[in-house]
Amino acid sequence: MKKQIVTLLVAGLAAVSGATVAAADPVKVGIAAEPYPPFTVPDAAGNWSGWEIDFMNAVCAQAKLDCVLTPVAWDGIIPALTSGKIDMIIASMSVTPERKQVIDFTDGYYRSKAVVIGLKDMTFDATPAALADKILGVQVGTIHQAYAQKHFAPEGTTLREYQTQDEANADLAAGRVDAVQADEITLRDFLASEAGQACCDLKGVVESDPEIMAEDAGIGLRKEDTELKDKLNAAIKAIRENGTYAAFNAKYFDFDIY
Structure with a gap:
C-alpha cells in the first residue's frame, strides 16, 4: 500500500464546496501518474493495468458508476480532488489523521505494513x-x-x-x-x-507510528460527497462478499491483501 503524504491545501476546500458528484455524471478517478507495481502499471501506449485498476473497475461496476481513469502527478493529487479536477482517488492512499483534516475516505480496501x-x-x-x-x-x-x-x-x-x-x-x-x-x-x-x-x-x-502511518488504504473523497461515499462503501462490501475481489486478487497475490 503506497502510504503517501500530500501537502494539505485547506484553503482549496472553500472553492469547491459545491463540487459534488451526481449519480449520472462521469466520475473521474485519480490515480498516481507514476508506476506503482503491482497496483498500477502503464504500458508504452499509456494503458494502465494492475491490481488497483482491477479494483477500480470492480467497484465502479458494482456501484453503477461511469468511471474515467485520470492519471495525476502524485504531489498534486489531493489538490486535484479538492479543486474538482477529479472526483475520487484510488491510489493506495493511506488513511492518515493529517489527510482526514482535508478529505474523507471510504472504508479500507487493502492494508500493508x-x-x-x-x-x-x-x-x-x-x-x-x-x-x-x-x-x-x-x-x-x-x-x-x-x-x-x-x-x-x-x-x-x-x-x-x-x-x-x-x-x-x-x-x-x-x-x-x-x-x-x-x-x-x-x-x-x-x-x-x-x-x-x-x-x-x-x-x-518498521515500528508503528499512528500519527504518520496507517496500514489501511481507502478511496479518497471530498468531505461533502457523502452519497458517493455510501455507494462506494456498499460496493466494496459487495465485491468482498460475492467473490469478485477474491478473483482479481488471485491474479496478483497468493494471499488476501484485504
Missing part, C-alpha cells in the same frame, strides 16, 4: 540504531519519507529522496543506497523480480 529492504551483503534491521550509518532511499511526498525524517534521520541515517519508488528500487539494486523503505506489498513485488532477487532481502518491519 511499512518495511525496509536492503542489500543482501549487509546485515541490519529496520530500527533507527541499525540504520544510523546507512543511506536510506524514500519516495518524496510519502509517509515513508515523513517517517524516516522523524525516526531515522535524527539518529544519523542519510536520506536520499526519489520521485518514484521505481527509481529508489533501481538505485538500491545498483548499490547507490543501502536500503529503501516503502509498503511491504510493493517491495515484496520488487524482491520477487530478477533485479530484486539478485540484490536484496527484507530487513524488517
Whole structure:
C-alpha cells in the first residue's frame, strides 16, 4: 500500500464546496501518474493495468458508476480532488489523521505494513540504531519519507529522496543506497523480480507510528460527497462478499491483501 503524504491545501476546500458528484455524471478517478507495481502499471501506449485498476473497475461496476481513469502527478493529487479536477482517488492512499483534516475516505480496501529492504551483503534491521550509518532511499511526498525524517534521520541515517519508488528500487539494486523503505506489498513485488532477487532481502518491519502511518488504504473523497461515499462503501462490501475481489486478487497475490 503506497502510504503517501500530500501537502494539505485547506484553503482549496472553500472553492469547491459545491463540487459534488451526481449519480449520472462521469466520475473521474485519480490515480498516481507514476508506476506503482503491482497496483498500477502503464504500458508504452499509456494503458494502465494492475491490481488497483482491477479494483477500480470492480467497484465502479458494482456501484453503477461511469468511471474515467485520470492519471495525476502524485504531489498534486489531493489538490486535484479538492479543486474538482477529479472526483475520487484510488491510489493506495493511506488513511492518515493529517489527510482526514482535508478529505474523507471510504472504508479500507487493502492494508500493508511499512518495511525496509536492503542489500543482501549487509546485515541490519529496520530500527533507527541499525540504520544510523546507512543511506536510506524514500519516495518524496510519502509517509515513508515523513517517517524516516522523524525516526531515522535524527539518529544519523542519510536520506536520499526519489520521485518514484521505481527509481529508489533501481538505485538500491545498483548499490547507490543501502536500503529503501516503502509498503511491504510493493517491495515484496520488487524482491520477487530478477533485479530484486539478485540484490536484496527484507530487513524488517518498521515500528508503528499512528500519527504518520496507517496500514489501511481507502478511496479518497471530498468531505461533502457523502452519497458517493455510501455507494462506494456498499460496493466494496459487495465485491468482498460475492467473490469478485477474491478473483482479481488471485491474479496478483497468493494471499488476501484485504
